Amino acid sequence: MTEALRVDTAQLMELLAVSLGAYYGDFTLAAASENLTASQAKTLTALRRGPVAMRALADALSCDASNVTGIINRLEKRGLVRREPSAVDRRVTNLVITPDGEQITDAIRAKMHRTRDGLDRLTDAERTQLRDLLERVFTRRQE
Amino acid sequence: MTEALRVDTAQLMELLAVSLGAYYGDFTLAAASENLTASQAKTLTALRRGPVAMRALADALSCDASNVTGIINRLEKRGLVRREPSAVDRRVTNLVITPDGEQITDAIRAKMHRTRDGLDRLTDAERTQLRDLLERVFTRRQE
DNA sequence: TATTGTTATACTCTATAACTATA
DNA sequence: TATAGTTATAGAGTATAACAATA
Numbered sequence: 001m002t003e004a005l006r007v008d009t010a011q012l013m014e015l016l017a018v019s020l021g022a023y024y025g026d027f028t029l030a031a032a033s034e035n036l037t038a039s040q041a042k043t044l045t046a047l048r049r050g051p052v053a054m055r056a057l058a059d060a061l062s063c064d065a066s067n068v069t070g071i072i073n074r075l076e077k078r079g080l081v082r083r084e085p086s087a088v089d090r091r092v093t094n095l096v097i098t099p100d101g102e103q104i105t106d107a108i109r110a111k112m113h114r115t116r117d118g119l120d121r122l123t124d125a126e127r128t129q130l131r132d133l134l135e136r137v138f139t140r141r142q143e
Numbered sequence: 144m145t146e147a148l149r150v151d152t153a154q155l156m157e158l159l160a161v162s163l164g165a166y167y168g169d170f171t172l173a174a175a176s177e178n179l180t181a182s183q184a185k186t187l188t189a190l191r192r193g194p195v196a197m198r199a200l201a202d203a204l205s206c207d208a209s210n211v212t213g214i215i216n217r218l219e220k221r222g223l224v225r226r227e228p229s230a231v232d233r234r235v236t237n238l239v240i241t242p243d244g245e246q247i248t249d250a251i252r253a254k255m256h257r258t259r260d261g262l263d264r265l266t267d268a269e270r271t272q273l274r275d276l277l278e279r280v281f282t283r284r285q286e
Numbered sequence: 287t288a289t290t291g292t293t294a295t296a297c298t299c300t301a302t303a304a305c306t307a308t309a
Numbered sequence: 310t311a312t313a314g315t316t317a318t319a320g321a322g323t324a325t326a327a328c329a330a331t332a
Contacts, residue, residue: 007270009262015274016258017170017188019281020163025205027160037300039322045160054291062168064324069292071322091290091331115159118280119152126276127150131158133273137261138162180298180323198313207301212315214299234308234313 023115030111034104043071044080044105047097051084054093080104166258173254177247182206186214187223187248190240194227197236223247 024038031041039061046052046060054072058065072095075081080101086092097105122130167181174184182204189195189203197215201208215238218224223244229235240248265273 006267007274009259010252012262012270012274013252013255013258015277016166019277020159020166021205022281023159023163024167028205037321055289062164062171063322065291066293066325067323074321089290089332093291109153109156112156115156115280116152119155121279122276124149126279127155129272130276130280131150131155133265133269133276134158134162136264136269137258137273138165182299196313197315206299208314209302209316210300217298229313232309232313236314 026112026114027108030108033111034107036104036108039071040075041105041108043075044097044101047081047095048102048105051094051096053086054095057095075101165261169255169257170251173251176254177250179247179251182214183218184248184251186218187240187244190224190238191245191248194237194239196229197238200238218244 027041028038031038034041036044042061043057046057052060054068055065057072058068061068061071072081072083076083078100080098082096082098084094084096086094119127170184171181174181177184179187185204186200189200195203197211198208200215201211204211204214215224215226219226221243223241225239225241227237227239229237262270
């Protein structure tokens with residue numbers, strides 16, 4: 001019994017679907033509790049690390065550039081994001097998260113109890129294991 | 144060096160977000176190539192294991208029951224799903240996937256190359272590890 | 287010529303509320 | 310009374326196509 005029965009790909013993909021669905025549900029619920037849609041919350045998260053151009057945000061959200069206008073309009077109206085013209089290319093608009101926006105992303109992350117509780121069940125060794133496995137599966141290294 | 148540096152929770156949650164994005168993008172793209180939205184594809188997947196009542200499907204999709212009517216209308220119009228009145232409770236409508244619907248779910252699963260390629264990088268032992276970790280984190284056992 | 291951001295349009299998803307037919 | 314499914318409605322996300330400003 002050095003090796004458990006083989007876990008086949010279909011089984012793993014199904015488990016991934018369930019697991020990531022649980023994560024997404026947790027995220028969506030936490031976002032909703034702050035009156036944000038999942039896309040809006042994802043946008044704030046993307047801006048958390050620094051200013052991003054409209055176009056780059058569309059790539060990050062995997063959606064068409066035309067959608068970003070509406071999403072940012074709504075976030076800007078609530079004072080969670082600011083538009084800033086680029087100094088180097090006058091076509092470009094950079095997006096900057098405001099302190100209010102940062103605070104909300106903190107609140108959302110704090111409210112993701114199900115995911116955090118799940119992660120808290122892991123030992124340090126298991127956390128490292130999970131990180132390495134996820135990186136191997138999902139981090140693009142090929143091509 | 145028996146133990147790598149500790150992986151903290153925020154780091155793991157960020158990695159989960161990235162992983163989810165990659166998986167969801169792969170799934171959405173595969174569904175789009177069959178002219179289905181992600182919700183429609185998710186619905187067909189849910190029906191793959193057998194008939195499901197409208198209400199139960201709403202729970203599976205984590206959405207309000209009123210949304211299911213429209214989603215099923217569109218799938219039914221394309222012949223991918225069939226409505227069937229329940230024999231035991233005349234309020235209930237059971238949903239049955241058609242052969243065409245089954246074929247499309249197969250095609251979608253087959254087209255999720257990025258996720259499958261990622262999983263293919265793992266050894267059998269790692270697959271078992273990943274399965275166990277995901278189950279520990281996301282399978283509800285508490286309460 | 288190509289790119290950035292916007293607008294207009296149409297479709298889908300989403301929740302809320304009100305309705306009907308059953309239970 | 311409560312539940313299953315539907316309809317109507319309004320807001321948000323989405324892609325496509327066309328546009329002005331800039332590169």
